[in-house]
Amino acid sequence: xxxxxxxxxxxxxxxxxxxxxxxxxxxxxxxxxxxxxxxxxxxxxxxxxxxxxxxxxxxxxxxxxxxxxxxxxxxxxxxxxxxxxxxxxxxxxxxxxxxxxxxxxxxxxxxxxxxxxxxxxxxxxxxxxxxxxxxxxxxxxxxxxxxxxxxxxxxxxxxxxxxxxxxxxxxxxxxxxxxxxxxxxxxxxxxxxxxxxxxxxxxxxxxxxxxxxxxxxxxxxxxxxxxxxxxxxxxxxxxxxxxxxxxxxxxxxxxxxxxxxxxxxxxxxxxxxxxxxxxxxxxxxxxxxxxxxxxxxxxxxxxxxxxxxxxxxxxx
Amino acid sequence: xxxxxxxxxxxxxxxxxxxxxxxxxxxxxxxxxxxxxxxxxxxxxxxxxxxxxxxxxxxxxxxxxxxxxxxxxxxxxxxxxxxxxxxxxxxxxxxxxxxxxxxxxxxxxxxxxxxxxxxxxxxxxxxxxxxxxxxxxxxxxxxxxxxxxxxxxxxxxxxxxxxxxxxxxxxxxxxxxxxxxxxxxxxxxxxxxxxxxxxxxxxxxxxxxxxxxxxxxxxxxxxxxxxxxxxxxxxxxxxxxxxxxxxxxxxxxxxxxxxxxxxxxxxxxxxxxxxxxxxxxxxxxxxxxxxxxxxxxxxxxxxxxxxxxxxxxxxxxxxxxxxxxxxxxxxxxxxxxxxxxxxxxxxxxxxxxx
Numbered sequence: 001x002x003x004x005x006x007x008x009x010x011x012x013x014x015x016x017x018x019x020x021x022x023x024x025x026x027x028x029x030x031x032x033x034x035x036x037x038x039x040x041x042x043x044x045x046x047x048x049x050x051x052x053x054x055x056x057x058x059x060x061x062x063x064x065x066x067x068x069x070x071x072x073x074x075x076x077x078x079x080x081x082x083x084x085x086x087x088x089x090x091x092x093x094x095x096x097x098x099x100x101x102x103x104x105x106x107x108x109x110x111x112x113x114x115x116x117x118x119x120x121x122x123x124x125x126x127x128x129x130x131x132x133x134x135x136x137x138x139x140x141x142x143x144x145x146x147x148x149x150x151x152x153x154x155x156x157x158x159x160x161x162x163x164x165x166x167x168x169x170x171x172x173x174x175x176x177x178x179x180x181x182x183x184x185x186x187x188x189x190x191x192x193x194x195x196x197x198x199x200x201x202x203x204x205x206x207x208x209x210x211x212x213x214x215x216x217x218x219x220x221x222x223x224x225x226x227x228x229x230x231x232x233x234x235x236x237x238x239x240x241x242x243x244x245x246x247x248x249x250x251x252x253x254x255x256x257x258x259x260x261x262x263x264x265x266x267x268x269x270x271x272x273x274x275x276x277x278x279x280x281x282x283x284x285x286x287x288x289x290x291x292x293x294x295x296x297x298x299x300x301x302x303x304x305x306x307x308x309x310x311x312x313x314x315x316x
Numbered sequence: 317x318x319x320x321x322x323x324x325x326x327x328x329x330x331x332x333x334x335x336x337x338x339x340x341x342x343x344x345x346x347x348x349x350x351x352x353x354x355x356x357x358x359x360x361x362x363x364x365x366x367x368x369x370x371x372x373x374x375x376x377x378x379x380x381x382x383x384x385x386x387x388x389x390x391x392x393x394x395x396x397x398x399x400x401x402x403x404x405x406x407x408x409x410x411x412x413x414x415x416x417x418x419x420x421x422x423x424x425x426x427x428x429x430x431x432x433x434x435x436x437x438x439x440x441x442x443x444x445x446x447x448x449x450x451x452x453x454x455x456x457x458x459x460x461x462x463x464x465x466x467x468x469x470x471x472x473x474x475x476x477x478x479x480x481x482x483x484x485x486x487x488x489x490x491x492x493x494x495x496x497x498x499x500x501x502x503x504x505x506x507x508x509x510x511x512x513x514x515x516x517x518x519x520x521x522x523x524x525x526x527x528x529x530x531x532x533x534x535x536x537x538x539x540x541x542x543x544x545x546x547x548x549x550x551x552x553x554x555x556x557x558x559x560x561x562x563x564x565x566x567x568x569x570x571x572x573x574x575x576x577x578x579x580x581x582x583x584x585x586x587x588x589x590x591x592x593x594x595x596x597x598x599x600x601x602x603x604x605x606x607x608x609x610x611x612x613x614x615x616x617x618x619x620x621x622x623x624x625x626x627x628x629x630x631x632x633x634x635x636x637x638x639x640x641x642x643x644x645x646x647x648x649x650x651x652x653x654x655x656x657x658x659x660x661x662x663x664x665x666x667x668x669x670x
Contacts, residue, residue, distance in 0.1 A: 036455055041416040043356075043423075089654035098652050105354055105415045109581070110651055112356060112419075117576050123637035127630070244427060247420045289435040296424040303417060 011105055011156045013277045014270070015275035019161045021269025022168035026223035027242055028261035029175065030216030036192035036256025036314060037212045040107045044091065044114040046246065047218060048084055050239030051118060052221030053228040054126055055080040057133055074132065074163065077225040085217040087118075093215055115240070123236050131234040134160075138232075162227045171222055174261055175215065179258060184211050192256040192314075196297045245272070245291065248299035254313025263310065325486055328493040330607060331496035335496035336558050338599040340576070341583045342503050342552030342592060347444035349590035349661065351543035352523040354415045356545065360426030361548045363397035364402055365555025366565050367433060370446040377448075385460065388452060388634055392556045399552025400545045402429070407544040411534040412537055420480075426573060433567035445566025452495055456480070459509055466600055496557060500596060506593050520663065548620050579606065582647045586612025597659060601627060602643075609639050 027049055056076045064070035095114055100166045139157035143211055148155040179185040179227040184207070189207045190198040199205060227242065249268045253260025271296045276284040288293070302309065338356060347353040355361075373391035374383040402425070410421040431610065433440050440446065455461050462476040471479075509613040510516050520534050530536050559565050579602065588597020613635045621628040650657070 035416075045406070095648055102639075105352070106651065106655070108354065108416055108419055109585075110648060112578075113582070113644050113647040113651070116574055119574075120637040120644065124634050124641065127634065128637070139598035224398055229383065244420075244424050247424075251417075251420075256664055287435060290431055293428050293431055296428055300409060300421065303413060303421070307413055307417075 017270040017273030021266035025262040025265025026219045027246040029219045032250040032261040043111045044240035045245035047118040049224035052084045053224035081221045088213040088217045134226040171313040245295035254309025254311035257311040259310035323576040332492040334600040334603045339554035339595045341595040341599045343547040345595040347547035350519040354419045357422030357426035359571040360429040361551040362555035365552030366559035368398040369556035370396040375652040381439040396549040402548040403548030407541040436488035451560040453491040517608035580608045588659040591660030
């Protein structure tokens with residue numbers, strides 16, 4: 001059973017799907033919070049992910065040149081998070097804030113413009129070509145292989161995949177604590193559920209908005225760095241490629257529901273990878289070239305059947 | 317003299333591409349300016365039009381499906397219908413939801429269309445694209461056109477050959493540019509008529525105050541879907557003309573969203589959304605700025621190259637992105653400072669003739 005079916009399925013389809021799902025989940029958290037609290041679809045989110053990964057790579061390269069050893073991506077990501085939160089603040093102050101009272105479509109348009117502005121800035125600074133993020137072939141983690149191998153269920157997880165999954169779990173737990181047990185987290189949920197009611201109870205909306213950018217920015221950089229760790233390279237289009245699946249995840253989970261976004265991300269990631277598994281016969285069910293179509297189809301079906309998403313989010 | 321002809325032909329191509337952008341902007345104006353529908357999948361609808369036209373009108377080729385060699389007019393009409401059909405599907409699903417969802421769905425459909433064009437190699441020749449697309453006027457010099465009706469009714473193949481060889485090589489360029497301008501004018505006239513018609517007024521009413529229009533018994537969703545389809549059909553027409561102009565289309569670079577979708581949005585916003593004349597003015601203005609900035613930046617790079625020892629190659633590959641950045645900032649500036657554009661929308665008064 002394991003040899004004929006499980007080994008291939010788990011190691012080559014399920015785990016990569018889970019890893020991809022983790023990346024989508026982290027990106028979708030930011031999108032769903034912005035959508036829920038600021039009430040607009042932020043098209044620039046994917047580009048911030050991408051820029052965060054580029055900044056992380058630069059920090060790694062600088063420490064590598066200065067001290068002879070490069071920082072681990074996860075450590076280099078921490079200063080990058082602060083920088084990208086700053087970028088979010090600047091973008092919000094100069095490009096989104098002027099439209100806060102205007103019809104939301106204006107700010108969607110502004111974010112659509114920011115998407116191009118940020119991407120071309122990265123293309124000017126780092127050049128349009130691919131950059132190698134981490135060198136070498138990722139070997140499966142020896143300990144996990146031995147342990148599961150002795151149980152006749154050999155699982156091959158490279159360290160990078162293990163780190164991505166563990167990192168996502170840690171971030172989601174921290175986010176859960178923030179949203180349920182802290183004052184600002186409760187305020188964020190309140191604004192997301194009903195902005196008028198939140199305003200009446202004396203919640204400072206601007207503070208909540210700043211908190212949204214902080215949480216969204218941190219998750220976006222984490223997602224960007226995880227993605228770069230996974231594919232081991234940097235491209236200027238990688239943020240845009242993530243955008244559609246992340247929107248799909250946010251809509252699937254329900255707008256304004258961070259846990260929904262996490263679940264949605266995992267579902268989308270798994271669906272994309274599992275769609276190319278040979279379910280019927282020997283050939284892939286869906287040609288891998290159409291992978292990104294899966295997220296879109298799920299989103300369209302969701303918009304028809306249940307626009308409020310699995311977790312009963314907002315509909316506009 | 318040769319230099320003068322060179323300038324004239326450059327002017328013709330500026331006019332042709334400006335006209336193609338005007339057509340797309342007019343289509344977008346129906347969707348955004350009239351109906352307030354936020355379409356960011358323009359590249360997708362244009363590529364549908366371009367590919368439909370290309371597959372129907374090119375000569376038989378082993379590289380892609382058919383090459384049916386149909387008349388050009390059939391290709392153009394089919395391009396409009398194909399674009400309209402795709403937009404009808406999207407419209408029916410997404411238009412009852414708020415504009416953000418339509419934006420996400422249209423950006424998605426553009427990506428899917430690109431995937432389909434890229435992956436179905438046996439139909440579209442995949443990433444290598446379709447070549448030798450017949451161009452209006454120039455196509456008459458091709459053998460399969462002057463050997464066939466209706467050209468063969470007027471003169472024999474030999475006569476046609478001698479006529480074409482007596483003309484300068486570039487004779488078709490001004491004709492092609494002029495035809496595009498005429499097409500823009502016709503579409504503009506029709507849209508103006510539409511804008512002043514009861515349908516156009518209803519669209520404005522729906523955009524400005526949906527509940528009121530709904531309460532007045534107007535079919536809000538139906539009208540919006542109509543506007544969405546009409547706009548996409550014009551984009552499909554523009555796609556067919558773009559395919560003619562380029563003669564070689566492929567799925568990724570030809571229909572680069574930043575150069576089609578984004579630039580067209582800047583054109584419409586700068587010119588004045590809701591105003592058809594504004595859409596045309598904005599298209600030509602931004603297109604001239606866009607082409608001129610290329611020349612200016614290239615001169616600037618040469619100057620930098622002369623005075624410093626920076627590698628010019630790196631600068632010129634990145635200069636294109638600098639243009640994109642500046643156009644992006646221009647959009648932000650216009651959005652904040654001049655949200656109405658150069659020519660603001662003018663509403664028909666109650667007494668104006670329809």
